[in-house]
Amino acid sequence: MRANTVAVIAFNGISPFHLSVPCAIFGEDRTNAGIPRFELLVCAAENGVLQTTAGFSIETRHGLKDLSKAATIIVPSWRDPAELPPQALLDALRQASQQGARIVGLCLGSFVLAAAGLLDGRPATTHWLWADELARRYPLIRVNPDVLYVDDGEIITSAGTAAGIDCCLHVLRRQYGAKIANDVARRMVVPPHRQGGQAQYIQQPVRHISAIDHFAEVLDWATGNLDKPLSLDMLAERARMSRRTFTRRFRQVMGNTVGEWLLSQRLSLSQQLLETTDSSIELIAERAGFGSTASLRQHFNQTFKISPSNYRREFRGT
Helix, strand or coil, rough: CCCCCCCCECCCCHHHHHHHHHHHHCCCCHHCCCCCCCEEEEECCCCCCEEEECCEEECCEEEHHHHHHEEEEECCCCCCCCCCHHHHHHHHHHHHHHHEEEEEEEECCCHHHHHHHCCCCCCCCCHHHHHHHHHHHCCCCCEECCEEEEECCEEEECCCCCHHHHHHHHHHHHHHHHHHHHHHHHCCCCCCCCCCCCCCCCCCCCCCCCCCHHHHHHHHHHCCCCCCCCHHHHHHHCCCCHHHHHHHHHHHCCCCCCCEEEEEEEEHHHHHHHHHCCCCHHHHHHHCCCCCCHHHHHHHHHHHHCHHHHHHHHHHCC
């Protein structure tokens, strides 16, 4: 088992999008940007050429026997929640889990992990359309339909479709920290991290904006000046907009309020500083614009369900 080897399960009837999500995050060579390279193995769960839902076929030289090489195994979806996956796949996942591999089920891939018994007694999630079915069929699972993903140690599950991106970035973050995950997110031009009820350790990247006004410039300025007492009126004035226009445009483009966005950026900066510097909690609170250590601790605990000090101990050096 190699720490930087990621195996992705492919099967007949797979959605190209679901397959592409872990491939885009773990399969690209970004070493020229200082981002570690993963060895990606696309492993067929069935023999022969595999058909996709888009009408083209894929073929891979890897099979279930190659799962033993991977420290992380991702089931990117499943073709039908009502269909029991092949026994060989279930056995291979159970064996890999027993040997210490991290198992990730994206979208309907949670049904595969459930069928293998890997979710019994654990919290988990899946696509919201199928959450009730997952709970009905596997009553030992504590299904949470309201989150993007659930991290339960070495078993991780995500909600549907694009939530797989959030989940895979989280897996990347667990291994290499906030900076690497954020760099990959920015290169993929993903939207800001969508908030859920589950504590989610992931860098919250800034959405790329093609602007014809000063809006994008103001957001870039704000992220570089988080230590200042930024306000809605200050940002609106800098964007040369009225308070009302700026608020409306901000909600339209960013999907949240100015206050929510500023808090997410300050928390993100705090995460990076906790991981990459030896600065005191007091100094980090000041640099991130929280004003006091009490405010930093309060917001950090509310969002991530962990204190800044414990967060640093968990993530430093990983």
